[in-house]
Amino acid sequence: MIKGAIFDLDGVITDTARLHYIAWKNLAKSIGIDIDEEFNETLKGVSRRDSLIKILEHASVRDKYSDDDIKTLTDKKNDEYVKLLDDLTKDDILPGIEAFIKELKEKNMKIGLASVSKNAPKILEILGLLDQVDFIADPAKVEKGKPAPDIFIESARGIGLDIDQVFGIEDSQAGVQAMRACNMRSVGIGVDADLRLETTGDLSLEKIALYFE
Template structure:
């Protein structure tokens, strides 16, 4: 019997990937690196600084900036991203999310967020569902990013359960790998590329039966 649900944010609860893409694309244009939709797929599920490092390497500029300059670039991207997020409303929840969270809360099954996004609390507030999560992992406390399982282990700790007692939801391969690495049941939310290693896949949460998941 599972005792908790742990969710990635982007691509699972809401789709802010388009805002990340716009912000990275515009920053890339400023520093002379083309960021297109195909390359943007490599930035999903990883931290802001790791994303910037990949962009700089992609443009052959990995040695062109000091750490202070890179931090300034990452901060500039985030400022632009947060500006774009101002338009988020509860209507931007992905299909089935509100109903799934309501059902989990009705059954007193706690939920947590395991996202590399430092903006997760703000985003959940804009979406009107922050109160439905018992815990949100603070990315600043992490030593390693996905696919390392650390973030999922911490999320389980926030819910006072063991990783194997939780169901994890992810839309990125790095996330699925992290979920499985700590013995957690993995639900892959498909948006394009196949997710290898997921125990169950769906295109949206409307396809899932919460009672069946709790029995996994």
Template sequence: MTKFEDIKGFVFDLDGVITDTAQFHTKAWSKLAQQLGVEWSDELQNGLKGLSRMDSLELILTTGGKENDYSATEKEKLATQKNDLYLQFVKTITPADIFPGIKEFLDELNQQGYLMSIASASKNAPTVLSKLELTDYFEHVVDPNTLTKGKPDPEIFIKAAEIIGLKPEQCIGLEDATAGISGINAANEVSLGVGSPAILTEADMVFEDTKEITLANIKAKMNS
């Protein structure tokens, strides 16, 4: 079992951990689903959590029995259309949308010399970080275009450790989705879940409230 003293870096998912852009993804995807004649549901919304843009589109099309109705080029256009909608919503984000306690936690990590990177399936992560005024904290963001597999595959988390020059076992990964937690565990990083312990059952530790995420609280959970 990894000890707190072995940890040198933190790998962050963006959506649901640092801020909530899920609401914008939901609005954009639901609008597209409606346009495609696919019924929107809570089950479909939950199924999209943590998936890449193209995987999300495939799930929507499959749910509506339309997976064979569009060519690869047409699917790309639909995904772009969804992203354009999403970006319109993202423009409204400000630093006030950072989850409680997260900015303080990032400052604490900076002061203590920990390395940080972003492991988000979103190609818009740099835009969101800029709107939140957090770009200076995250010089290292995994480019989703370089990935061959999506979460729960560990690839993105392994790359997120590599770009800050660390081994996965030297990192703690923060995620709010079960697919992400599975990926972190498969990468051999310590998994920190943000959300409900009843849902994030595979996580090494869970914080229901982002205000509780501090180095002292993480150390206490790891070394208990």
């Protein structure tokens, strides 16, 4: 029986992908690398450090940067991203999400968050949704990021449920792979998963329960 839902953040609850893209593009440009929106799609659901490594490998310059260099650059990217968050408002909540969360709460379902973003609490607070989420998995405390399943396992643990009692919602292939790696039911937003939905506006607990049960 399904007793909880685990959300990704970017692309599921809100779309901060454009802000990440601006910050990554500016950082890459500062070190002589050009990335476009198509390449940025490969960074979805990937941790900050691993995203930078992908950018460096894309330009075949990974070996020129030490771990300290990478830490400095990822901090620089995050500083710009956090500044961009100042423009975020409740209007940036994706369609259908508030109604879906209300539906989950009315059914006494637990809600967890499995996002690689270390800024997740700040973003949820800006959106007015922080008090609706029962547990936010800390990406700094899991051994491996997506597509490893660690953060989904931690989020399920945090809301006190087993993997077979929850479903997860993702918009990235890395996230879906992570859920499949721990046998969690997966709902994909615009991406192939156990159940694929085209937009967040299609989310419905009745639809999801009927599909999985």
